[in-house]
Amino acid sequence: xxxxxxxxxxxxxxxxxxxxxxxxxxxxxxxxxxxxxxxxxxxxxxxxxxxxxxxxxxxxxxxxxxxxxxxxxxxxxxxxxxxxxxxxxxxxxxxxxxxxxxxxxxxxxxxxxxxxxxxxxxxxxxxxxxxxxxxxxxxxxxxxxxxxxxxxxxxxxxxxxxxxxxxxxxxxxxxxxxxxxxxxxxxxxxxxxxxxxxxxxxxxxxxxxxxxxxxxxxxxxxxxxxxxxxxxxxxxxxxxxxxxxxxxxxxxxxxxxxxxxxxxxxxxxxxxxxxxxxxxxxxxxxxxxxxxxxxxxxxxxxxxxxxxxxxxxxxxxxxxxxxxxxxxxxxxxxxxxxxxxxxxxxxxxxxxxxxxxxxxxxxxxxxxxxxxxxxxxxxxxxxxxxxxxxxxxxxxxxxxxxxxxxxxxxxxxxxxxxxxxxxxxxxxxxxxxxxxxxxxxxxxxxxxxxxxxxxxxxxxxxxxxxxxxxxxxxxxxxxxxxxxxxxxxxxxxxxxxxxxxxxxxxxxxxxxxxxxxxxxxxxxxxxxxxxxxxxxxxxxxxxxxxxxxxxxxxxxxxxxxxxxxxxxxxxxxxxxxxxxxxxxxxxxxxxxxxxxxxxxxxxxxxxxxxxxxxxxxxxxxxxxxxxxxxxxxxxxxxxxxxxxxxxxxxxxxxxxxxxxxx
Amino acid sequence: xxxxxxxxxxxxxxxxxxxxxxxxxxxxxxxxxxxxxxxxxxxxxxxxxxxxxxxxxxxxxxxxxxxxxxxxxxxxxxxxxxxxxxxxxxxxxxxxxxxx
Amino acid sequence: xxxxxxxxxxxxxxxxxxxxxxxxxxxxxxxxxxxxxxxxxxxxxxxxxxxxxxxxxxxxxxxxxxxxxxxxxxxxxxxxxxxxxxxxxxxxxxxxxxxxxxxxxxxxxxxxxxxxxxxxxxxxxxxxxxxxxxxxxxxxxxxxxxxxxxxxxxxxxxxxxxxxxxxxxxxxxxxxxxxxxxxxxxxxxxx
Numbered sequence: 028x029x030x031x032x033x034x035x036x037x038x039x040x041x042x043x044x045x046x047x048x049x050x051x052x053x054x055x056x057x058x059x060x061x062x063x064x065x066x067x068x069x070x071x072x073x074x075x076x077x078x079x080x081x082x083x084x085x086x087x088x089x090x091x092x093x094x095x096x097x098x099x100x101x102x103x104x105x106x107x108x109x110x111x112x113x114x115x116x117x118x119x120x121x122x123x124x125x126x127x128x129x130x131x132x133x134x135x136x137x138x139x140x141x142x143x144x145x146x147x148x149x150x151x152x153x154x155x156x157x158x159x160x161x162x163x164x165x166x167x168x169x170x171x172x173x174x175x176x177x178x179x180x181x182x183x184x185x186x187x188x189x190x191x192x193x194x195x196x197x198x199x200x201x202x203x204x205x206x207x208x209x210x211x212x213x214x215x216x217x218x219x220x221x222x223x224x225x226x227x228x229x230x231x232x233x234x235x236x237x238x239x240x241x242x243x244x245x246x247x248x249x250x251x252x253x254x255x256x257x258x259x260x261x262x263x264x265x266x267x268x269x270x271x272x273x274x275x276x277x278x279x280x281x282x283x284x285x286x287x288x289x290x291x292x293x294x295x296x297x298x299x300x301x302x303x304x305x306x307x308x309x310x311x312x313x314x315x316x317x318x319x320x321x322x323x324x325x326x327x328x329x330x331x332x333x334x335x336x337x338x339x340x341x342x343x344x345x346x347x348x349x350x351x352x353x354x355x356x357x358x359x360x361x362x363x364x365x366x367x368x369x370x371x372x373x374x375x376x377x378x379x380x381x382x383x384x385x386x387x388x389x390x391x392x393x394x395x396x397x398x399x400x401x402x403x404x405x406x407x408x409x410x411x412x413x414x415x416x417x418x419x420x421x422x423x424x425x426x427x428x429x430x431x432x433x434x435x436x437x438x439x440x441x442x443x444x445x446x447x448x449x450x451x452x453x454x455x456x457x458x459x460x461x462x463x464x465x466x467x468x469x470x471x472x473x474x475x476x477x478x479x480x481x482x483x484x485x486x487x488x489x490x491x492x493x494x495x496x497x498x499x500x501x502x503x504x505x506x507x508x509x510x511x512x513x514x515x516x517x518x519x520x521x522x523x524x525x526x527x528x529x530x531x532x533x534x535x536x537x538x539x540x541x542x543x544x545x546x547x548x549x550x551x552x553x554x555x556x557x558x559x560x561x562x563x564x565x566x567x568x569x570x571x572x573x574x575x576x577x578x579x580x581x582x583x584x585x586x587x588x589x590x591x592x593x594x595x596x597x598x599x600x601x602x603x604x605x606x607x608x609x610x611x612x613x614x615x616x617x618x619x620x621x622x623x624x625x626x627x628x629x630x631x632x633x634x635x636x637x638x639x640x641x642x643x644x645x646x647x648x649x650x651x652x653x654x655x656x657x658x659x660x661x662x663x664x665x666x667x668x669x670x671x672x673x674x675x676x677x678x679x680x681x682x683x684x685x686x687x688x689x
Numbered sequence: 690x691x692x693x694x695x696x697x698x699x700x701x702x703x704x705x706x707x708x709x710x711x712x713x714x715x716x717x718x719x720x721x722x723x724x725x726x727x728x729x730x731x732x733x734x735x736x737x738x739x740x741x742x743x744x745x746x747x748x749x750x751x752x753x754x755x756x757x758x759x760x761x762x763x764x765x766x767x768x769x770x771x772x773x774x775x776x777x778x779x780x781x782x783x784x785x786x787x788x789x
Numbered sequence: 790x791x792x793x794x795x796x797x798x799x800x801x802x803x804x805x806x807x808x809x810x811x812x813x814x815x816x817x818x819x820x821x822x823x824x825x826x827x828x829x830x831x832x833x834x835x836x837x838x839x840x841x842x843x844x845x846x847x848x849x850x851x852x853x854x855x856x857x858x859x860x861x862x863x864x865x866x867x868x869x870x871x872x873x874x875x876x877x878x879x880x881x882x883x884x885x886x887x888x889x890x891x892x893x894x895x896x897x898x899x900x901x902x903x904x905x906x907x908x909x910x911x912x913x914x915x916x917x918x919x920x921x922x923x924x925x926x927x928x929x930x931x932x933x934x935x936x937x938x939x940x941x942x943x944x945x946x947x948x949x950x951x952x953x954x955x956x957x958x959x960x961x962x963x964x965x966x967x968x969x970x971x972x973x974x975x976x977x978x979x980x
Contacts, residue, residue, distance in 0.1 A: 666788060697905050701897070736846050
């Protein structure tokens with residue numbers, strides 16, 4: 028009765044629940060018997076689960092190739108109250124299968140990488156027993172993300188949305204006792220969760236509004252009725268889309284809710300790669316692409332989305348120039364690239380946005396993973412050189428340098444990823460970024476300028492990073508003694524590098540495979556065009572950026588003590604960028620200053636102590652007290668005398684007799 | 690002859706007296722005897738119905754009731770004797786060791 | 790009225806026996822001394838046995854006298870003598886039980902009355918006294934043919950009763966001490 032009939036579904040499509048249940052089995056196996064398998068075993072179980080999920084996605088993609096229309100595979104009837112009917116159904120269409128392939132494919136590679144990375148990381152941090160837990164959480168993330176992308180209705184999407192938020196929290200705070208003052212990681216995890224919550228609030232309001240006006244939450248149901256509603260009351264559609272945008276800014280780290288992503292780098296590097304580069308943060312972009320019919324009906328919302336994306340792109344790119352931590356540079360780069368994607372889908376170029384999502388997943392994951400390889404190389408150098416762990420920060424780029432000779436494989440893959448990110452033809456990033464720029468050039472010149480400037484800055488900071496990390500002389504003993512990472516780490520890197528280099532074929536101008544593939548689902552997408560001058564200009568900007576970076580950073584080396592040459596040249600700009608234009612301080616002052624008389628802080632205080640503790644807890648204990656008093660009051664009935672019990676029996680007989688006689 | 694209902698009323702009265710005896714007497718043996726009185730009331734009902742419907746089964750059932758009651762009395766009295774040995778009293782009010 | 794006069798002998802017999810039964814029951818209920826209660830109960834059993842006879846069940850009637858009045862009550866008297874019980878001292882701690890029990894008893898009676906009234910007309914009023922259907926022969930035939938299984942089980946029950954009663958008592962002679970050691974002087978349990 029719970030499981031719905033799916034007899035009409037082509038049997039291949041009914042495989043889609045397996046994509047989720049295989050990682051669930053991975054979780055259960057690792058949870059229950061994982062410790063016995065040892066590190067290799069539990070890592071392999073998790074990677075295998077994700078890998079099988081990838082194979083399921085491939086099978087679905089092949090099946091979809093011959094039958095490109097969307098298919099809905101229902102699984103379980105979930106909520107059925109009155110007219111509110113939500114079931115857990117899987118939607119297999121080109122868009123969701125694309126996301127599934129990315130999530131499970133890149134996820135599998137990162138799992139394999141993590142087998143090697145976490146092996147060293149748990150030893151570096153001193154708790155080898157925690158290895159198993161990592162893979163449980165990792166698989167849990169894959170499950171949640173797949174639920175998100177295969178959902179057939181907004182509520183299941185929200186379930187996945189929340190699930191990935193939870194896994195993000197669990198994994199950022201994986202070393203919860205480490206970090207600044209022993210609390211830093213936990214604080215970062217909490218920050219991620221809370222900021223995401225603000226976004227989730229927006230998404231929830233959008234879902235409520237949708238249910239109120241449409242009576243259904245399935246994608247098909249909503250989109251059918253949306254155009255009718257847009258004629259009657261366009262404000263509703265605008266409200267829905269703007270609230271969705273709030274959710275997107277939270278999950279995909281756009282302005283103004285970007286601030287959790289840089290701190291999320293406190294988590295282990297595979298986490299940063301998978302969650303905060305390739306998949307979770309792209310959920311926002313997926314949401315907008317999925318809700319394309321809604322956004323198309325609200326041009327104002329589209330404009331807002333585009334501006335948010337473009338401003339975030341330039342804002343984050345600027346900040347990335349001033350960061351010294353190798354992962355923070357990449358974090359801000361992610362925010363910036365997400366801004367690109369959000370701007371793209373805001374402009375109606377959904378395919379361009381998705382294309383960039385896919386290629387960005389490749390090279391950003393690659394960059395993060397190679398950064399992890401670099402960090403571990405430096406750590407190995409630290410340990411072999413006899414330095415204590417706290418002496419230098421292995422993630423600070425100012426302590427690196429000259430690693431090209433010491434870690435050649437890592438160098439080449441990092442270079443591939445960086446060039447792809449910067450947009451050097453013919454790597455993947457060039458094509459995807461170029462489509463977005465082309466769309467921008469036709470939409471609005473202001474947006475184009477912002478995005479082009481961000482492209483220039485992207486090339487610049489990536490060049491800066493490469494020169495600081497790999498070229499020049501080693502600036503510390505640790506960097507001098509760094510060694511290459513083992514094969515289990517470098518192999519996924521090489522695969523990802525290949526994908527970054529060749530990924531452009533997905534949507535080459537003129538061939539447009541991805542576009543025709545996605546057009547079955549997203550009908551309103553702006554077709555991708557190849558505008559020659561845009562392409563040429565972006566290529567030139569990219570090369571220019573790298574060249575200037577070489578000029579400033581390549582020739583000299585920078586010690587932690589010396590001042591960054593950029594700071595010398597434009598001190599105030601550098602200073603502002605480094606502090607994110609004091610945006611975080613603004614938030615902090617506005618909202619969270621608990622010890623001042625900030626209304627938010629004191630309200631939170633009141634709710635926690637005054638209300639929750641005193642009122643609600645008292646109600647609970649009062650109920651318990653009532654029960655206890657009733658029990659005490661009735662205890663006189665059990666006086667131990669048989670005669671009393673016989674009397675009760677007689678009373679019962681009389682009563683039953685009476686009932687029978689009525 | 691007599692309406693059967695007279696017998697039923699008589700049986701009811703005897704049953705009630707027996708029930709009162711179980712509840713109101715403190716001597717364990719008298720309680721047991723009241724129990725026997727209740728059995729007899731039930732027997733009376735059985736025989737009365739057997740007589741009025743000319744069915745043999747009522748009397749056979751009474752036969753069985755008597756046999757079982759005999760066995761029950763034997764065991765019950767043995768238990769009372771055992772209890773008397775330990776508590777030196779047959780006052781049911783003193784047997785409250787299972788008081789909750 | 791003619792019916793009443795017709796039935797007068799039966800009514801008289803029934804009335805006498807009924808009054809006797811109830812009176813002896815009440816006597817058992819109210820007597821202070823356990824032996825008197827037992828004797829009253831014997832009287833009750835006998836009156837009920839005669840009622841059985843009137844109702845055309847001679848075998849059961851004599852079985853009642855033999856088994857109930859003759860064996861069971863004798864057993865009761867044995868135990869009463871063995872335990873040497875007198876009327877129990879002191880006031881009961883549960884005096885209110887009596888009133889409540891009487892209340893419930895009256896309620897039960899009322900209900901029986903109601904039941905009786907509702908079925909008043911449903912039964913054949915009269916039947917001749919006949920023992921044809923219930924002579925020992927037919928009883929025995931029915932017992933051994935149709936009701937063999939309950940018969941055998943009853944014999945098992947009796948066996949179990951015997952074994953149980955004996956095993957409960959027997960332990961004392963074997964081990965020489967009761968299951969719970971008693972301090973003779975104070976009557977308290979001792980470990």
